[in-house]
Amino acid sequence: MEGLQNSLDFYSQAGPLTSGGQHAEALGALAGVAEVASALHGILIHDAWAQRYGQELTPARRAQSQLRSTQRMLDAIIEIDAAPLVVTRTPSQRAVGVCRHFAVLACASLRAQGIPARARCGFGMYFEPGKGVDHWITEYWSGRHWVSADFQIDDLQCSELKLDFDPLDLPRGKFLTAGEAWRLCRAHTADPGTFGIFDEGGFWFIAMNLVRDFAALNKMEMLPWDNWGLMPRPDEDISPDRAMLFDHLAMLTEEVDERFDEIRTLYQQDDKLHVPTRVFNGARKQIEDVAST
Numbered sequence: 001m002e003g004l005q006n007s008l009d010f011y012s013q014a015g016p017l018t019s020g021g022q023h024a025e026a027l028g029a030l031a032g033v034a035e036v037a038s039a040l041h042g043i044l045i046h047d048a049w050a051q052r053y054g055q056e057l058t059p060a061r062r063a064q065s066q067l068r069s070t071q072r073m074l075d076a077i078i079e080i081d082a083a084p085l086v087v088t089r090t091p092s093q094r095a096v097g098v099c100r101h102f103a104v105l106a107c108a109s110l111r112a113q114g115i116p117a118r119a120r121c122g123f124g125m126y127f128e129p130g131k132g133v134d135h136w137i138t139e140y141w142s143g144r145h146w147v148s149a150d151f152q153i154d155d156l157q158c159s160e161l162k163l164d165f166d167p168l169d170l171p172r173g174k175f176l177t178a179g180e181a182w183r184l185c186r187a188h189t190a191d192p193g194t195f196g197i198f199d200e201g202g203f204w205f206i207a208m209n210l211v212r213d214f215a216a217l218n219k220m221e222m223l224p225w226d227n228w229g230l231m232p233r234p235d236e237d238i239s240p241d242r243a244m245l246f247d248h249l250a251m252l253t254e255e256v257d258e259r260f261d262e263i264r265t266l267y268q269q270d271d272k273l274h275v276p277t278r279v280f281n282g283a284r285k286q287i288e289d290v291a292s293t
Contacts, residue, residue: 015219
């Protein structure tokens with residue numbers, strides 16, 4: 001139980017990327033999971049779904065999906081419309097992000113309310129038949145157990161995806177963490193080529209998400225295309241020794257509460273896992289300072 005208590009304490013507090021900064025009061029004013037979800041649907045729009053909301057995104061709007069920190073995201077949201085976060089904006093007045101931005105803002109808001117929450121990087125199993133699509137969700141503590149919740153999915157997306165479950169209470173198997181996908185593929189019970197996004201996928205992709213998930217569990221919720229340290233290159237063959245390291249990482253990320261102290265120690269001691277001050281932004285093809293965005 002000590003590991004669980006340590007993790008609950010840790011995930012109930014903001015991290016470097018989930019601090020609301022000057023917007024902390026506005027963020028903390030959102031009350032409960034349902035209100036957080038409703039608010040996020042009214043202030044954010046997903047880049048890949050924009051056309052379904054009648055939006056043709058300009059390069060300036062699309063660039064908002066490069067923001068890493070909660071404070072910068074809220075700066076952008078409030079610059080567009082300074083109304084309270086519970087006020088639903090029209091699609092043209094919403095800031096642009098991806099699944100990671102919904103997960104991180106949900107995490108930030110729940111933590112601001114004292115509710116333990118953590119972002120998870122992995123694969124959504126409900127976007128394309130037979131494929132695990134690169135995706136982020138949020139886990140929050142209900143008071144008895146962790147609940148997996150997809151704060152991106154609103155009524156429109158739920159209808160178009162024909163979901164028959166509550167996105168704020170995902171049934172087991174609807175979302176696989178990167179560690180779960182890695183383990184299944186290593187056991188030859190799943191095809192690594194079915195995990196990825198667009199035409200990219202494979203063990204290398206799963207391993208990259210595994211490193212991102214591990215960082216998120218240490219409250220460094222990076223962009224889905226940020227690269228550093230232990231991550232393999234696209235289409236890189238992973239050596240047996242390196243695969244064993246990912247095996248260990250997968251086990252840790254599947255047993256977060258039981259292995260919490262080990263997760264924290266490994267992250268702090270291993271420079272290849274620890275997020276550096278500068279990372280490679282794979283979308284922009286450039287090195288960027290993490291703190292600047």
